[in-house]
Amino acid sequence: MKIVCTKSNLLKSVNIVSKAVSSKTTLPILECFLIEAEDGVIKMTANDLELAIETIVEGEIEEEGVVAIDARIFSEIVRRLPDNDIHISTTENHQMNITCEKAKFDLMGKSGEDFSALPHIEKQNYISMSQYALREIIKQTIFSIADNDNNAVMTGELFEVKDNQFKVVSLDGFRISIRKIELKESYDDISMIVPGKTLNDLTKILSGEMEEEVRIYFTGNHLLFEFGNTKVVSRIIEGEYFKIDQMLSNDYQTKIHVNKKELLNCIERSTLLVKEGDKKPIIMNVTDENMEMKIRSSIGSMNEDIMIKKEGRDIAIAFNQKYLIEAIRVIDDEEIDIYLMNAKAPCIIKDEKESYIYLVLPVNFNPDL
Amino acid sequence: MKIVCTKSNLLKSVNIVSKAVSSKTTLPILECFLIEAEDGVIKMTANDLELAIETIVEGEIEEEGVVAIDARIFSEIVRRLPDNDIHISTTENHQMNITCEKAKFDLMGKSGEDFSALPHIEKQNYISMSQYALREIIKQTIFSIADNDNNAVMTGELFEVKDNQFKVVSLDGFRISIRKIELKESYDDISMIVPGKTLNDLTKILSGEMEEEVRIYFTGNHLLFEFGNTKVVSRIIEGEYFKIDQMLSNDYQTKIHVNKKELLNCIERSTLLVKEGDKKPIIMNVTDENMEMKIRSSIGSMNEDIMIKKEGRDIAIAFNQKYLIEAIRVIDDEEIDIYLMNAKAPCIIKDEKESYIYLVLPVNFNPDL
Numbered sequence: 001m002k003i004v005c006t007k008s009n010l011l012k013s014v015n016i017v018s019k020a021v022s023s024k025t026t027l028p029i030l031e032c033f034l035i036e037a038e039d040g041v042i043k044m045t046a047n048d049l050e051l052a053i054e055t056i057v058e059g060e061i062e063e064e065g066v067v068a069i070d071a072r073i074f075s076e077i078v079r080r081l082p083d084n085d086i087h088i089s090t091t092e093n094h095q096m097n098i099t100c101e102k103a104k105f106d107l108m109g110k111s112g113e114d115f116s117a118l119p120h121i122e123k124q125n126y127i128s129m130s131q132y133a134l135r136e137i138i139k140q141t142i143f144s145i146a147d148n149d150n151n152a153v154m155t156g157e158l159f160e161v162k163d164n165q166f167k168v169v170s171l172d173g174f175r176i177s178i179r180k181i182e183l184k185e186s187y188d189d190i191s192m193i194v195p196g197k198t199l200n201d202l203t204k205i206l207s208g209e210m211e212e213e214v215r216i217y218f219t220g221n222h223l224l225f226e227f228g229n230t231k232v233v234s235r236i237i238e239g240e241y242f243k244i245d246q247m248l249s250n251d252y253q254t255k256i257h258v259n260k261k262e263l264l265n266c267i268e269r270s271t272l273l274v275k276e277g278d279k280k281p282i283i284m285n286v287t288d289e290n291m292e293m294k295i296r297s298s299i300g301s302m303n304e305d306i307m308i309k310k311e312g313r314d315i316a317i318a319f320n321q322k323y324l325i326e327a328i329r330v331i332d333d334e335e336i337d338i339y340l341m342n343a344k345a346p347c348i349i350k351d352e353k354e355s356y357i358y359l360v361l362p363v364n365f366n367p368d369l
Numbered sequence: 370m371k372i373v374c375t376k377s378n379l380l381k382s383v384n385i386v387s388k389a390v391s392s393k394t395t396l397p398i399l400e401c402f403l404i405e406a407e408d409g410v411i412k413m414t415a416n417d418l419e420l421a422i423e424t425i426v427e428g429e430i431e432e433e434g435v436v437a438i439d440a441r442i443f444s445e446i447v448r449r450l451p452d453n454d455i456h457i458s459t460t461e462n463h464q465m466n467i468t469c470e471k472a473k474f475d476l477m478g479k480s481g482e483d484f485s486a487l488p489h490i491e492k493q494n495y496i497s498m499s500q501y502a503l504r505e506i507i508k509q510t511i512f513s514i515a516d517n518d519n520n521a522v523m524t525g526e527l528f529e530v531k532d533n534q535f536k537v538v539s540l541d542g543f544r545i546s547i548r549k550i551e552l553k554e555s556y557d558d559i560s561m562i563v564p565g566k567t568l569n570d571l572t573k574i575l576s577g578e579m580e581e582e583v584r585i586y587f588t589g590n591h592l593l594f595e596f597g598n599t600k601v602v603s604r605i606i607e608g609e610y611f612k613i614d615q616m617l618s619n620d621y622q623t624k625i626h627v628n629k630k631e632l633l634n635c636i637e638r639s640t641l642l643v644k645e646g647d648k649k650p651i652i653m654n655v656t657d658e659n660m661e662m663k664i665r666s667s668i669g670s671m672n673e674d675i676m677i678k679k680e681g682r683d684i685a686i687a688f689n690q691k692y693l694i695e696a697i698r699v700i701d702d703e704e705i706d707i708y709l710m711n712a713k714a715p716c717i718i719k720d721e722k723e724s725y726i727y728l729v730l731p732v733n734f735n736p737d738l
Contacts (some may be wrong), residue, residue, distance in 0.1 A: 102673050102675070105669060
């Protein structure tokens with residue numbers, strides 16, 4: 001193999017495929033990139049068997065060939081080379097030579113025979129949206145997946161296409177996050193559970209451009225995200241997702257209309273008085289026009305009044321700060337509506353169109369505090 | 370006590386004195402700030418018994434008083450408050466109330482009786498320079514202090530005033546760093562060993578302005594750095610510093626003139642082939658006009674040619690990359706001179722005026738590599 005590409009093109013590809021390199025594995029081939037120079041195209045692939053990423057490297061092929069190379073070392077060398085053309089060649093016994101200006105590196109590669117190819121995906125069912133939209137919808141929901149494996153379904157997000165709407169749901173037993181976007185075209189209904197790790201990695205390599213498209217292809221066992229020169233293939237999580245519609249009620253006894261930033265800052269400040277391991281909730285005491293926010297812990301106490309608009313009954317209710325903060329932080333609206341039933345029932349934060357719905361369970365508290 | 374100050378003024382002071390708060394101590398008072406509002410001045414102090422910092426907080430005193438307050442909690446609260454006036458008051462039993470806009474915090478403070486006051490310094494011997502100059506000279510030498518306590522003297526830097534020159538020296542047994550600056554006025558000769566931790570903390574609170582002065586006062590047991598509204602008092606390290614003049618020779622067999630950035634980039638790239646714990650030096654093979662830099666490790670090999678100007682004999686010599694990198698990185702000159710004697714003797718990197726001198730010991734290597 002003999003190829004030439006600029007440092008910036010090579011580095012761009014390295015940064016993308018790196019996300020699918022296994023960090024703890026006993027199989028050395030999973031720590032490698034596969035570089036293929038064939039049919040006029042240079043492809044770089046990484047595959048940790050959960051997630052596979054393939055991308056096309058812009059460059060020139062002087063001689064076709066294939067090699068697998070340690071991903072960490074190769075990435076670090078590319079990162080440190082001068083900003084100029086990089087020449088990569090391999091010998092018959094897979095020794096790789098990397099030359100850039102006066103710098104010359106020799107590394108031992110592998111044949112690439114043991115490398116697991118990208119799973120084949122039937123390109124039938126798909127939906128299309130902007131890379132920006134997909135990245136945002138993941139960021140706005142990913143925080144409420146469960147971080148342990150006790151229930152595999154909770155470690156992923158539900159992707160559902162129905163009535164030309166794309167819905168993403170995550171939940172961890174204490175809260176639910178739901179986001180919806182309207183799709184521009186008409187697609188078949190489908191629903192799948194996508195691993196959280198895949199989605200976290202995706203947010204790092206999606207471009208965030210409104211004008212750039214990503215297509216999501218659904219098959220029985222895999223999902224393919226295709227955008228730019230890159231393909232990301234992920235396994236899906238098997239199982240039935242929770243029936244969340246039963247958990248969401250449109251009934252409420254109190255509706256609060258409040259400035260988002262003011263509320264968020266106040267709850268964030270209250271966390272200063274909470275030591276790790278010592279759970280002290282924030283208490284919201286809702287009366288007409290006013291919401292008193294208070295906390296008392298071994299460190300000290302805080303109380304703060306926030307102006308609100310209220311419909312319905314007065315109420316006192318308490319929450320784990322983290323759950324409220326994570327939900328409120330990803331809402332773009334300046335003013336938000338919070339719906340409450342009673343001190344034991346979940347609160348629901350949503351907009352009128354229900355493009356977002358965040359449900360958070362309250363915690364017990366001592367009302368005499 | 371009752372004081373009012375803006376968030377930005379209070380935060381500035383908090384950030385300065387925080388450097389002298391003890392992080393691991395069994396004495397709770399060492400984890401506190403002392404806030405004193407007396408004689409029209411608000412002073413904030415922290416003292417971990419090695420290092421004490423006192424600074425003046427700009428603000429209004431409505432009622433005089435003193436309180437000691439947990440530094441971590443107080444800092445975090447100040448950081449998170451809205452950008453507005455902060456009102457701080459204390460009760461007789463040292464409860465502190467912090468109010469800013471609608472936010473109200475109550476914390477338990479202490480009387481401040483147990484707080485160790487700043488050591489008293491006789492303001493006699495001192496030198497003066499710009500905060501920028503002091504910060505730079507520390508940064509340009511601090512990396513070669515020893516990081517373990519086997520030899521206390523090596524964990525500090527020598528500050529020496531002689532013939533109106535200020536000289537800073539650090540060494541760790543493998544290398545020596547020396548920087549000198551000319552002082553504008555005439556001062557008494559003095560020499561002291563200053564703890565490395567003090568100096569590291571100082572670089573973070575010195576302003577870096579050419580126009581802003583810092584005065585260093587020397588006494589028997591302490592050093593006082595005075596700048597702006599801030600005083601930093603450090604203990605000194607007792608003992609005799611090494612006689613470094615004997616280690617520096619003006620003799621050489623080979624002199625190399627080389628582009629600093631090219632050399633630095635090359636050595637930095639060579640570190641990619643060095644695994645942690647597996648020490649592989651970089652070999653410099655100096656001939657006329659050319660220096661071949663090479664390394665061979667279990668990961669792979671690198672070699673690179675650098676154009677140089679040479680006086681004297683050809684030589685092959687090997688170094689620990691880290692020692693060369695740290696010295697070369699802090700030199701501002703575009704071109705540097707390296708003086709060599711033989712493959713077993715230290716190399717010296719210095720400018721003509723000897724405003725900087727960096728000495729690095731070579732390591733053994735296999736010349737047949």
